[in-house]
Amino acid sequence: MRYIQYDSVSKMVAIQVENLVMTYGDGTKAVKGISFGVDEGEFFGFLGPNGAGKSTTIKILTTLLRKTSGSVKVAGHDVEHDAQTIRKLIGVQMQDTVIDEDLTGRENLMLQGHLQSLHGEDLRTRVNELLKIVDLEGAANKRAAYYSGGMKKRLDLASTLVHQPRLLFLDEPTTGLDPQTRATVWSYLKQLNQEQGITIFITTQYLEEVDRLCRRLAILDHGEIVAKGSPAELKQEIGADAITLGFGNGTTGNGTAREKAKQILTGLSGVTNIVDADGGVVVYAKNGGFMVPDIVRAFDGANIRLSSIGVSTPTLDDVFLKHTGRRIRPEELDKSRGSGRMFSRRR
Numbered sequence: 001m002r003y004i005q006y007d008s009v010s011k012m013v014a015i016q017v018e019n020l021v022m023t024y025g026d027g028t029k030a031v032k033g034i035s036f037g038v039d040e041g042e043f044f045g046f047l048g049p050n051g052a053g054k055s056t057t058i059k060i061l062t063t064l065l066r067k068t069s070g071s072v073k074v075a076g077h078d079v080e081h082d083a084q085t086i087r088k089l090i091g092v093q094m095q096d097t098v099i100d101e102d103l104t105g106r107e108n109l110m111l112q113g114h115l116q117s118l119h120g121e122d123l124r125t126r127v128n129e130l131l132k133i134v135d136l137e138g139a140a141n142k143r144a145a146y147y148s149g150g151m152k153k154r155l156d157l158a159s160t161l162v163h164q165p166r167l168l169f170l171d172e173p174t175t176g177l178d179p180q181t182r183a184t185v186w187s188y189l190k191q192l193n194q195e196q197g198i199t200i201f202i203t204t205q206y207l208e209e210v211d212r213l214c215r216r217l218a219i220l221d222h223g224e225i226v227a228k229g230s231p232a233e234l235k236q237e238i239g240a241d242a243i244t245l246g247f248g249n250g251t252t253g254n255g256t257a258r259e260k261a262k263q264i265l266t267g268l269s270g271v272t273n274i275v276d277a278d279g280g281v282v283v284y285a286k287n288g289g290f291m292v293p294d295i296v297r298a299f300d301g302a303n304i305r306l307s308s309i310g311v312s313t314p315t316l317d318d319v320f321l322k323h324t325g326r327r328i329r330p331e332e333l334d335k336s337r338g339s340g341r342m343f344s345r346r347r
């Protein structure tokens with residue numbers, strides 16, 4: 001393949017970003033000098049809270065937005081000089097769908113093909129193939145206006161695949177979908193990656209799915225990469241169990257109770273880190289289970305009431321919390337967005 005590029009250790013590089021900076025016209029520094037690479041065939045997760053700069057980065061990588069500075073190569077081509085070539089090699093699904101609700105599912109895919117200069121029997125075959133892949137054969141001749149949210153999202157995904165891209169960029173493809181549809185979309189993505197070797201670059205807020213499917217990930221916060229690695233590496237870095245402590249009503253909003261609790265926890269041996277979360281705190285400690293009695297005893301002596309206590313091995317959620325000081329909350333995001341905006345028409 002023409003676009004494959006080899007780096008010093010002979011790995012095939014699909015995306016190479018060096019010192020990427022994006023400052024918007026109004027002075028907003030959305031991306032502040034990030035660097036990362038994605039190998040050919042990789043399933044790469046790009047995570048971060050709202051406003052971290054994920055969409056900005058994906059728009060630059062897909063040539064939809066011009067960077068301020070730095071170097072970005074996609075499929076071996078420079079985004080600045082070879083935007084046209086890159087566009088032919090990639091598929092892009094942005095946060096809002098681009099399907100036309102006046103057209104049927106099939107017509108949407110045919111239109112997409114025409115926009116990519118595909119015609120005739122080849123295009124018809126490709127469209128049939130895609131309708132099958134995303135399970136829309138039965139609804140192919142229905143107007144997209146009558147599709148459910150999940151069907152629209154699947155059609156949108158299919159429309160990014162018409163020209164057989166080797167590299168797929170997805171900006172929060174499952175946000176706002178019900179859990180079942182979300183699982184279906186992720187399983188299509190897994191299939192595309194594993195069976196067809198398509199490189200996937202995905203931004204999302206669903207950490208469990210990232211944990212299961214992404215080989216590597218980067219966490220972005222305030223325009224900077226704060227963590228990078230495989231899910232296992234990042235979880236291991238925490239090197240301790242997470243003990244989540246909730247305080248009873250009345251103490252939750254009371255800074256002094258929490259501060260007092262944190263002071264006590266700091267004094268306990270084995271504690272490696274303490275982070276505020278959800279009105280309570282998360283304490284990281286080796287052999288967390290053994291710490292619980294110590295914590296309860298110490299709090300009892302200081303008259304601090306606990307409403308809940310839980311111990312778990314670290315998850316990506318803990319990794320996220322450690323590096324951003326926040327928990328990711330896709331459920332809230334789903335509620336606040338609703339399905340209306342997610343699937344609004346563009347044309």
Ligand SMILES: Nc1ncnc2c1ncn2[C@@H]1O[C@H](COP(=O)(O)OP(=O)(O)O)[C@@H](O)[C@H]1O
Pocket residue numbers: 024025026028029030048049050051052053054055056057
């Ligand atoms: N066109 C724009 N002009 C100015 N600021 C913008 C524009 N688009 C996004 N931003 C700002 O850039 C930052 C990163 O936004 P974005 O890339 O959309 O983050 P994310 O996708 O991670 O939620 C935010 O502070 C956002 O308000």
Ligand SMILES: [Mg+2]
Pocket residue numbers: 054055056095171
């Ligand atoms: Mg975004």
